Amino acid sequence: MIPARYESTRLPGKPLALIQGKPMIQHVYERTRAVDLVDRVLVATDDARIATAVRDFGGEVVMTSPQHQSGTDRIAEAAGALDADVIVNVQGDLPFLEPGMVRAAVELLREDTALPMATVKAPIREAREMANPNVVKVVTDRDGYALYFSRSPLPYWRDVANNGALGYKHIGLYAYRRDFLLRLARLAPTPLEQAEKLEQLRALEWGFRIKVAETTCEGIEVDTPQDLKRARALAAG
Numbered sequence: 001m002i003p004a005r006y007e008s009t010r011l012p013g014k015p016l017a018l019i020q021g022k023p024m025i026q027h028v029y030e031r032t033r034a035v036d037l038v039d040r041v042l043v044a045t046d047d048a049r050i051a052t053a054v055r056d057f058g059g060e061v062v063m064t065s066p067q068h069q070s071g072t073d074r075i076a077e078a079a080g081a082l083d084a085d086v087i088v089n090v091q092g093d094l095p096f097l098e099p100g101m102v103r104a105a106v107e108l109l110r111e112d113t114a115l116p117m118a119t120v121k122a123p124i125r126e127a128r129e130m131a132n133p134n135v136v137k138v139v140t141d142r143d144g145y146a147l148y149f150s151r152s153p154l155p156y157w158r159d160v161a162n163n164g165a166l167g168y169k170h171i172g173l174y175a176y177r178r179d180f181l182l183r184l185a186r187l188a189p190t191p192l193e194q195a196e197k198l199e200q201l202r203a204l205e206w207g208f209r210i211k212v213a214e215t216t217c218e219g220i221e222v223d224t225p226q227d228l229k230r231a232r233a234l235a236a237g
Helices: 024-033 048-056 071-079 099-111 127-131 178-186 191-196 200-205 225-236
Strands: 002-004 043-045 061-063 086-090 117-124 137-140 146-150 167-177 211-214
Touching (some): 002 086, 024 048, 043 048, 043 071, 048 061, 086 099, 086 178, 099 167, 117 137, 146 200
Antiparallel strands (some): 137 146
């Protein structure tokens, strides 16, 4: 499931921004379709322009309420009508999504039947990326469970970092058990979720565990005009 809205505060019309002549949402859709564990791909949106673009390239779309405050809430509405064990939320700003990242998150749910939710992280090696609030950071415990997600640099290195990575950035995709997703969407938004504008914090604040797979595939998340410029340059080679 790919949640997509037109009115992004930092980059309005983001899903329809062209990269190599194709709207960004099409790049994400096609890369998600390449995941061998995925049976069906849907775009969940409240915008007719996005819906038209998706149908024009042969994609499947579900119209949702315009009142949703997060992608989690949007896909939960669409998931309510689906017969599926696992729902994967792939953010619509990942035009270079590596299919293996989706597989890594889904495999965590297959390995542990009690796990409600999983996601993915990648190393941060540049100080400017660590300081960028548009790059979400995640810290995990020794077993790979998320302790916290933040737009602030995490961890803070009092001395010099010595493990080759300054930290880990969170990749915008989640795998949920369908029943848990529906339950999560019914829970009230939480203070840290609202402060950081990070929907995954709702799960942590309500006491649920999120396991995090590590990948070396970094990609680009397109949040700003500068990100879009970088994405176009990368696509052009």
